Protein backbone atom coordinates (compact mmCIF):
# COMPACT_ATOMS: atom_id res chain seq x y z
CA UNK A 91 0.00 0.00 0.00
CA UNK A 92 1.54 3.30 -1.00
CA UNK A 93 1.03 6.49 0.96
CA UNK A 94 -1.75 8.80 -0.21
CA UNK A 95 0.91 11.03 -1.71
CA UNK A 96 4.01 9.21 -2.77
CA UNK A 97 5.82 12.49 -3.34
CA UNK A 98 5.08 13.65 0.20
CA UNK A 99 5.73 12.46 3.71
CA UNK A 100 9.08 11.49 5.13
CA UNK A 101 10.64 11.16 1.67
CA UNK A 102 9.47 14.50 0.35
CA UNK A 103 12.21 16.81 -0.77
CA UNK A 104 12.68 19.89 1.38
CA UNK A 105 11.97 23.20 -0.29
CA UNK A 106 14.70 25.35 -1.79
CA UNK A 107 15.66 28.78 -0.51
CA UNK A 108 15.82 31.64 -2.99
CA UNK A 109 17.90 34.79 -2.82
CA UNK A 110 17.72 37.53 -5.42
CA UNK A 111 20.12 40.47 -5.14
CA UNK A 112 19.82 43.62 -7.22
CA UNK A 113 18.16 41.68 -9.98
CA UNK A 114 17.60 43.46 -13.27
CA UNK A 115 16.05 42.24 -16.51
CA UNK A 116 16.15 44.47 -19.59
CA UNK A 117 14.34 43.84 -22.84
CA UNK A 118 16.24 46.03 -25.26
CA UNK A 119 16.68 49.34 -23.47
CA UNK A 120 13.62 48.79 -21.27
CA UNK A 121 14.22 47.64 -17.68
CA UNK A 122 11.28 45.45 -16.69
CA UNK A 123 12.87 44.54 -13.36
CA UNK A 124 15.61 46.53 -11.65
CA UNK A 125 17.11 46.58 -8.18
CA UNK A 126 14.88 43.71 -7.12
CA UNK A 127 15.84 42.09 -3.82
CA UNK A 128 14.03 39.10 -2.46
CA UNK A 129 14.60 36.32 0.01
CA UNK A 130 12.33 33.28 0.05
CA UNK A 131 12.65 30.74 2.85
CA UNK A 132 12.56 27.00 2.16
CA UNK A 133 8.99 25.77 2.00
CA UNK A 134 7.39 29.21 1.75
CA UNK A 135 4.36 29.63 -0.47
CA UNK A 136 4.57 32.91 -2.32
CA UNK A 137 1.99 34.54 -4.57
CA UNK A 138 3.12 37.26 -6.95
CA UNK A 139 0.55 39.81 -8.03
CA UNK A 140 0.82 43.15 -9.79
CA UNK A 141 -0.27 45.19 -12.76
CA UNK A 142 -0.15 43.61 -16.19
CA UNK A 143 3.31 44.00 -17.71
CA UNK A 144 4.89 44.53 -14.29
CA UNK A 145 7.32 41.66 -14.72
CA UNK A 146 5.66 38.78 -12.83
CA UNK A 147 6.25 36.19 -15.53
CA UNK A 148 9.73 37.59 -16.10
CA UNK A 149 10.57 36.99 -12.44
CA UNK A 150 9.24 33.44 -12.66
CA UNK A 151 11.20 32.79 -15.84
CA UNK A 152 14.40 34.01 -14.19
CA UNK A 153 13.85 31.57 -11.31
CA UNK A 154 13.17 28.78 -13.81
CA UNK A 155 16.39 29.59 -15.66
CA UNK A 156 14.43 30.42 -18.83
CA UNK A 157 15.38 34.12 -18.86
CA UNK A 158 18.86 35.36 -18.06
CA UNK A 159 19.05 38.40 -15.81
CA UNK A 160 20.81 41.45 -17.17
CA UNK A 161 22.37 42.12 -13.76
CA UNK A 162 22.29 40.89 -10.19
CA UNK A 163 22.48 37.53 -8.49
CA UNK A 164 20.09 34.60 -8.37
CA UNK A 165 20.72 31.89 -5.80
CA UNK A 166 18.63 28.80 -5.32
CA UNK A 167 20.00 27.07 -2.24
CA UNK A 168 19.23 23.51 -1.29
CA UNK A 169 20.62 20.45 0.41
CA UNK A 170 20.90 18.79 -3.02
CA UNK A 171 23.49 20.04 -5.48
CA UNK A 172 20.92 20.35 -8.29
CA UNK A 173 17.49 20.92 -6.78
CA UNK A 174 14.62 20.19 -9.14
CA UNK A 175 12.65 23.15 -10.38
CA UNK A 176 9.33 22.54 -12.14
CA UNK A 177 7.13 25.07 -13.90
CA UNK A 178 3.41 24.87 -14.59
CA UNK A 179 1.97 27.29 -17.12
CA UNK A 180 -1.52 28.49 -18.01
CA UNK A 181 -1.45 26.09 -20.96
CA UNK A 182 -1.03 22.46 -19.93
CA UNK A 183 1.88 21.91 -22.36
CA UNK A 184 1.13 18.18 -22.50
CA UNK A 185 2.40 16.21 -25.46
CA UNK A 186 -0.70 15.34 -27.54
CA UNK A 187 0.69 12.01 -28.73
CA UNK A 188 1.28 10.66 -25.20
CA UNK A 189 -1.30 9.38 -22.72
CA UNK A 190 -1.76 10.99 -19.31
CA UNK A 191 0.62 8.65 -17.49
CA UNK A 192 3.35 8.96 -20.11
CA UNK A 193 3.03 12.72 -19.95
CA UNK A 194 3.46 12.62 -16.17
CA UNK A 195 6.50 10.34 -16.20
CA UNK A 196 8.20 11.98 -19.17
CA UNK A 197 11.68 13.01 -18.09
CA UNK A 198 11.58 11.11 -14.79
CA UNK A 199 14.47 8.71 -14.20
CA UNK A 200 13.38 5.07 -14.61
CA UNK A 201 13.59 4.39 -10.88
CA UNK A 202 11.07 7.17 -10.21
CA UNK A 203 8.50 6.42 -12.90
CA UNK A 204 6.41 4.35 -10.50
CA UNK A 205 5.35 7.66 -8.99
CA UNK A 206 3.31 8.58 -12.03
CA UNK A 207 0.25 6.48 -11.20
CA UNK A 208 0.16 7.70 -7.61
CA UNK A 209 0.41 11.29 -8.75
CA UNK A 210 -2.47 10.82 -11.20
CA UNK A 211 -4.56 9.21 -8.50
CA UNK A 212 -3.80 12.07 -6.13
CA UNK A 213 -5.13 14.60 -8.62
CA UNK A 214 -8.31 12.53 -9.05
CA UNK A 215 -7.46 10.88 -12.37
CA UNK A 216 -7.13 7.22 -11.41
CA UNK A 217 -8.32 5.14 -14.36
CA UNK A 218 -7.44 7.81 -16.94
CA UNK A 219 -3.77 6.86 -17.27
CA UNK A 220 -4.10 6.02 -20.96
CA UNK A 221 -6.31 8.96 -21.92
CA UNK A 222 -4.80 11.31 -24.48
CA UNK A 223 -4.92 15.05 -23.79
CA UNK A 224 -7.65 15.55 -26.42
CA UNK A 225 -9.86 13.09 -24.52
CA UNK A 226 -9.63 15.14 -21.32
CA UNK A 227 -11.32 18.40 -20.29
CA UNK A 228 -9.30 21.58 -19.71
CA UNK A 229 -9.48 21.06 -15.96
CA UNK A 230 -8.41 17.43 -16.26
CA UNK A 231 -5.48 18.41 -18.47
CA UNK A 232 -4.32 20.91 -15.84
CA UNK A 233 -4.61 18.10 -13.27
CA UNK A 234 -2.27 16.01 -15.41
CA UNK A 235 0.10 18.99 -15.64
CA UNK A 236 -0.03 19.34 -11.85
CA UNK A 237 0.59 15.62 -11.36
CA UNK A 238 3.55 15.87 -13.73
CA UNK A 239 5.01 18.79 -11.76
CA UNK A 240 4.56 17.10 -8.39
CA UNK A 241 5.71 13.62 -9.46
CA UNK A 242 9.15 15.14 -10.00
CA UNK A 243 9.23 16.14 -6.31
CA UNK A 244 10.43 19.63 -7.05
CA UNK A 245 12.28 21.67 -4.45
CA UNK A 246 10.94 24.77 -6.18
CA UNK A 247 7.55 24.80 -7.89
CA UNK A 248 6.76 27.73 -10.16
CA UNK A 249 3.15 28.26 -11.22
CA UNK A 250 2.35 30.89 -13.86
CA UNK A 251 -1.40 31.57 -13.88
CA UNK A 252 -1.95 27.81 -13.84
CA UNK A 253 -5.74 28.07 -13.67
CA UNK A 254 -6.17 31.22 -15.72
CA UNK A 255 -7.84 29.42 -18.61
CA UNK A 256 -10.34 27.45 -16.51
CA UNK A 257 -13.95 28.31 -15.73
CA UNK A 258 -14.75 29.56 -12.22
CA UNK A 259 -16.08 26.28 -10.85
CA UNK A 260 -13.23 24.14 -12.17
CA UNK A 261 -10.84 26.77 -10.90
CA UNK A 262 -12.28 26.65 -7.38
CA UNK A 263 -11.87 22.85 -7.39
CA UNK A 264 -8.25 23.25 -8.49
CA UNK A 265 -7.60 25.71 -5.66
CA UNK A 266 -8.80 23.16 -3.11
CA UNK A 267 -6.72 20.43 -4.70
CA UNK A 268 -3.59 22.56 -4.89
CA UNK A 269 -4.02 23.75 -1.31
CA UNK A 270 -4.19 20.14 -0.16
CA UNK A 271 -1.27 18.93 -2.25
CA UNK A 272 0.99 21.86 -1.41
CA UNK A 273 0.35 21.18 2.26
CA UNK A 274 1.79 17.72 1.71
CA UNK A 275 4.95 18.61 -0.20
CA UNK A 276 7.92 20.48 1.15
CA UNK A 277 8.28 22.44 -2.08
CA UNK A 278 8.88 26.16 -2.04
CA UNK A 279 6.15 27.57 -4.27
CA UNK A 280 5.85 30.74 -6.29
CA UNK A 281 2.47 31.37 -7.88
CA UNK A 282 1.93 34.19 -10.37
CA UNK A 283 -1.70 35.23 -10.48
CA UNK A 284 -4.09 38.06 -11.31
CA UNK A 285 -6.61 36.67 -8.87
CA UNK A 286 -6.30 38.09 -5.35
CA UNK A 287 -8.62 35.41 -3.95
CA UNK A 288 -6.33 32.75 -5.39
CA UNK A 289 -3.28 34.51 -3.91
CA UNK A 290 -4.84 34.87 -0.46
CA UNK A 291 -6.14 31.31 -0.41
CA UNK A 292 -2.95 29.59 -1.46
CA UNK A 293 -0.04 31.74 -0.26
CA UNK A 294 1.66 32.47 3.07
CA UNK A 295 3.10 35.63 1.64
CA UNK A 296 1.95 37.91 -1.17
CA UNK A 297 4.40 40.02 -3.15
CA UNK A 298 3.14 42.90 -5.21
CA UNK A 299 5.47 43.76 -8.06
CA UNK A 300 5.65 47.38 -9.10
CA UNK A 301 8.21 49.91 -10.28
CA UNK A 302 10.59 47.11 -11.27
CA UNK A 303 10.78 45.58 -7.80
CA UNK A 304 8.81 44.32 -4.83
CA UNK A 305 6.42 47.16 -3.93
CA UNK A 306 4.62 45.26 -1.15
CA UNK A 307 5.61 42.16 0.79
CA UNK A 308 2.68 41.01 2.90
CA UNK A 309 2.49 38.06 5.21
CA UNK A 310 -0.83 36.23 5.18
CA UNK A 311 -1.46 35.63 8.85
CA UNK A 312 -2.09 32.10 10.01
CA UNK A 313 -5.66 31.29 10.90
CA UNK A 314 -8.92 31.03 9.07
CA UNK A 315 -8.77 32.13 5.46
CA UNK A 316 -12.29 33.42 5.26
CA UNK A 317 -13.26 36.60 3.45
CA UNK A 318 -13.72 38.67 6.62
CA UNK A 319 -10.29 37.83 8.07
CA UNK A 320 -8.55 38.45 4.77
CA UNK A 321 -10.42 41.65 3.89
CA UNK A 322 -7.80 44.13 5.23
CA UNK A 323 -5.05 42.43 3.23
CA UNK A 324 -7.20 42.25 0.14
CA UNK A 325 -8.09 45.94 0.42
CA UNK A 326 -4.47 46.94 0.77
CA UNK A 327 -3.57 44.97 -2.33
CA UNK A 328 -6.57 46.35 -4.27
CA UNK A 329 -5.53 49.91 -3.42
CA UNK A 330 -2.01 49.34 -4.66
CA UNK A 331 -3.21 47.62 -7.80
CA UNK A 332 -5.60 50.30 -8.98
Ligand SMILES: Nc1ncnc2c1ncn2[C@@H]1O[C@H](COP(=O)(O)OP(=O)(O)OP(=O)(O)O)[C@@H](O)[C@H]1O
Pocket residue numbers: 117122140141142143144145146147148149
Ligand atom coordinates in the same frame (compact mmCIF):
# COMPACT_ATOMS: atom_id res chain seq x y z
N1 LIG B 1 10.93 38.23 -24.53
C1 LIG B 1 10.52 39.49 -24.42
N2 LIG B 1 10.99 40.45 -25.24
C2 LIG B 1 10.61 41.73 -25.13
N3 LIG B 1 9.74 42.19 -24.18
C3 LIG B 1 9.24 41.29 -23.35
C4 LIG B 1 9.60 39.89 -23.40
N4 LIG B 1 8.94 39.24 -22.42
C5 LIG B 1 8.20 40.16 -21.77
N5 LIG B 1 8.40 41.38 -22.32
C6 LIG B 1 7.76 42.63 -21.85
O1 LIG B 1 8.16 42.83 -20.50
C7 LIG B 1 7.09 43.34 -19.75
C8 LIG B 1 6.81 42.43 -18.57
O2 LIG B 1 6.30 41.21 -19.04
P1 LIG B 1 5.83 40.05 -18.06
O3 LIG B 1 5.20 39.01 -18.91
O4 LIG B 1 6.95 39.67 -17.17
O5 LIG B 1 4.73 40.83 -17.20
P2 LIG B 1 3.54 40.25 -16.31
O6 LIG B 1 3.53 41.08 -15.05
O7 LIG B 1 3.69 38.79 -16.15
O8 LIG B 1 2.30 40.61 -17.20
P3 LIG B 1 0.85 39.93 -17.30
O9 LIG B 1 0.21 40.15 -15.97
O10 LIG B 1 0.17 40.71 -18.38
O11 LIG B 1 1.03 38.49 -17.64
C9 LIG B 1 5.90 43.47 -20.70
O12 LIG B 1 5.83 44.80 -21.13
C10 LIG B 1 6.26 42.56 -21.84
O13 LIG B 1 5.72 43.00 -23.03
